Amino acid sequence: MVRKNLVRIIFTALFILLVAVGCSSKESTSVDPGGKASEGTKNNQTEQKQEAVGLDPMTTENITLTYASWSNPVLNQFLADKFMEKYPNITVELVNLEFDGWNDHLTNLASIGDLPDVYWYLGNVDVPIRNGWLGDMTEYFDNDPESDQILSTMKIQGYFDGERKLAAPAQYLPFTVFLDENLFNKLNVPMPSPDWTYSEMVELMQEMTVPEQGIFGYNTFTQLLTMAPIVNQDALGEFGWDGEKYDLTKDWADAITQHAQLVRSGVHSPFFDTDEAEAAFGDRLLWPASSGRVAMQLDAWWTNGLFSQPEFVDKGIKWVPYVVPRGDNAKSQHKPAFTDFGALSSATKHPREAYELLKFFGWGKDGWLAKLEAFETLKHDDGSLVFTFPDGGLPLINDEEIWNGLKKFLPQSKYVSDFLDRAKEPVPLGGAAQPGFQTFLDEVYFGGEYGDVQQAIINGEVNAHDIAQNLTDMINRYREEALQELFW
């Protein structure tokens, strides 16, 4: 009887051993002659090592994370699938919200306790701060070896109270100055160097204005007054923000005064839906950038895709991208950039995993590799690519593999290459990055004593230098008050 039991125990143990061997990971036992599997194993080991060094391990329990951003939904789904592939125990649910009233939708979700674990907020950071939505990710961010890879000007963002990392840039789209190369050639004006300066740009605007041929120097979507303080003062934000205080008395006042003069002197193209536009283009609703009679379009990175469309090419317009020029005496390559911020919910039950999800969709290398894969592989039913131009912004990390990978999907031109090489010190703008900023805009800059300040200056109703000090005092006060009010 004892012998019979002993045999049973031996067989059971043998069976368990065989099952355990049979179920073990393929990667850990097989040797791939091509080295791929071993490379994968190496990567995994590196990841595990990285996590062991800096970050707590991810949970092995089955969990669900919710995610909301206004990125392309197809791309979001692809990235979510890739994340779930990497972490099979984590389910990512995308929360689809309408872009219009984005923060209102988040407010509604928060009010019923359904704020997504990871989300982007739109424009005004005061909304998530005031309502206590921002989860503290300082511990994860500071201990994450990948954080060292983040572009220097982006890494320092999101410390709204000066201590805690409460949000992180999730994508950035730099300001872009488009030059019509064909128009420059027609007027025999040489194209500027990719390292051009701010004063060179303004001189070129004037040089390229030929009233007798109906050619205008520039048209704005983005503004000189936003660019000038950042590139000339090496500022870290709009209105001369140096990291502690705003200062509108220097380059902001100079730039808007200059812009007003350029508008009045006809260097700037006529504004949309005006009699001047009708007189100049024969169509008051025509976008000057599609007229073929504007030398420079001050715009943003996302317009690249549009400008390669037949609508422009067929008219003989060849818009080529330049970075915002550097200041004449600047020490940095700071460039203004539209920057979207992501955050963790303060109520998430899985902050460690939520951080990883935010990173994956934002600055993480694995996420970016997945994005590049999406650009290359995602196709419509008819076989055409879903992304004819890479969606979203530029990589937030200094990683040659990612930057070179992205270049493959962009027009193969020296202009683009030069642009990318010089767009790695983006400076985020306004309300998304600075508490109190949006309220200042609403209550003072666009709706205060002077009405719309910019319009008042352009109309010659007020002198920018006369009001700059007052505006500087106001915006600094608004920031102080916002910080006191928001963190209660």
Place this chain on the structure above:
Amino acid sequence: MKINRKSMYGYLFISPWLVGFLIFVVWPLGQSFYFSLNNMRITPTGLQFRYVGFNNYLDVWLKDMFFIQELLQFVLHILLRVPVIVVFALIIAMLLNEKVRFQGVFRTIFFLPVIVASGPVIDQLVSQGATTVPMVDQGVIISVLTAFFPMWLAQVIGQLFNQIIIILWYSGVQILIFLAVLQKIDAALYEAAKIDGASGWECFWKITLPSIKPIILINFVYTLVFLANSSQNTIINLIYTNMFSATRGYGFASAMAWMYAVIISILLLIIFLVFREKETKRA
């Protein structure tokens, strides 16, 4: 008060409305008043309140630079638009009350905007310029009006012309109410007046208008309340904006909504005092 079987039935019948009223009107009213006395945070784990007393009410008047401005504009618009809508509704109702062919079709046409142009549809129509008269150049009207009126009044009158279609669209319900009361006026009164030699004009002033005076009050009240709650109303939009504003929030917006409600109530009271039925003194 004695509750008998009959009154019990009455309460039973109105109980669905009563429950709805308590849940969807009284409770939110109380809640919004409580909100207005606090600064609120909508955190992912629940609402947080910080009691500030009546400071939000003070801030509405002292800190918000748009509220007073919008309120004055609103009052000016009301003074012009409410009479225009009510008078237009009365004229159309009197025309529709005549025995004409396709009377039913005309009545439907005038009531149709009430059904079609409501909610988001009206917003779309306004934004697409469907509610303006293309041939009416507001600039020209304002330039003419400024010769007689100050700029602020000229602009308000100009906007009235600019939005005349939408304003007239708002008269559907009022036409229906007037029509109902016009049909109730005893035809014998008109016959008697005609026999005594009264003209149509005199009949209107001496018979029609006094007969429908209580309904004029109702239509004035209805029109004012309708315009005050319209999605086109800039104060409603201001309240909404403040509700989701980071530095203001629900507390401030609730205080603004309450202040607005008080102003509307005062306007309603004025209308009531003007159009109320005065007791006739017996000799």
